[in-house]
Amino acid sequence: MPTIDVAGEKIHAAFFDAKSDRNLVLVHGSGGDATCWPLAELETLGVNVWSVDLPGHGQSGGKAREDVGEYAAVVEGLVKALGLSRVYLGGHSLGSAVALTLGLAAPAWLSGLVLVGAGARLRVNPAIFEALANDFSGALTLMDSVIFGPAAPQNVREAMRLRMAKTDVSVMVSDFTACDRFDVMKDIRRITLPALVVSGSADVLTSLKYGRFLADNIPDAELVVLEGAGHMMALEQPGAFAGALARFLG
Ligand code: COA
Secondary structure, eight states: OEEEEEETTTEEEEOOOOOOOEEEEEEOOTTTOGGGHHHHTTTSSSSEEEOOOOSSTTTOOSSSSSSSHHHHHHHHHHHHHTTTTEEEEEETTTHHHHHHHHHHOOOTTTTEEEEEEEEEEEEEOHHHHHHHHHOHHHHHHHHHHHSSTTTHHHHHHHHHHHHHHTSSSHHHHHHHHHHHHHHHTTTTGGGSSSSEEEEETTTTEEEEEHHHHHHHTTTTTEEEEEETTTHHHHHHHHHHHHHHHHHHHO
């Protein structure tokens, strides 16, 4: 469980050492943390797994940002401080925006992208900002109603609700602001890295249309659709998600 100083902030990542020369670095979504991935399933893939807490989230210090580029700089700083190469960068929702940003920059350490519940633009419904500003408990109920597909396991929903209830509202507002400002619709054809796009057919926050757009426009991309899954697709269908990653990582 390393905690690394990145430009004066303590950044934490949950780590699984597969003694591999390949690294899967994971970046969570808005208001999330390192536990928002099915780590037990991902530890079977045969690659080292680093699940990052963005600044202001989980066990990291520092503060949340309103700009995806700033989060991308922190993730790149962490990768460099750890001396990682052959990195497959996985991002969920806000994290996918971080992955796309670094995918466009294409640093030498980056080998591929895993884009989960992703979009080249991530406009946020004003109802989410309103609920966060006026009624946090109502916002939690709203989030619970929109982030899962109909068959999401009850224990996963409950764990997520408890985790979100502990998240500072200002962190959520910062993250959603960063999403709302993000737009690389015109740029993604320039991404030359291989990319796995994972979409949930029942995702109402980042619809399948967003995933199709990524897969159609990133030249070396493939799309995997998790049938019936909502926005928290990796936690809702961990086996199918890990299976898609295993095929992608070959
Ligand atoms: N990939 C492909 N297409 C996209 C896209 C993406 N990432 N983002 C938007 N589009 C499309 C829309 O589907 C729409 O297409 P249409 O004109 O054919 O219907 C068009 O681009 C304009 O979309 P947008 O600018 O998002 O405006 P909107 O009027 O569709 O609605 C919101 C804006 C925020 C109300 C709406 O996008 C929404 O409810 N989003 C989902 C909920 C949410 O808050 N998600 C959080 C993401 S972290």
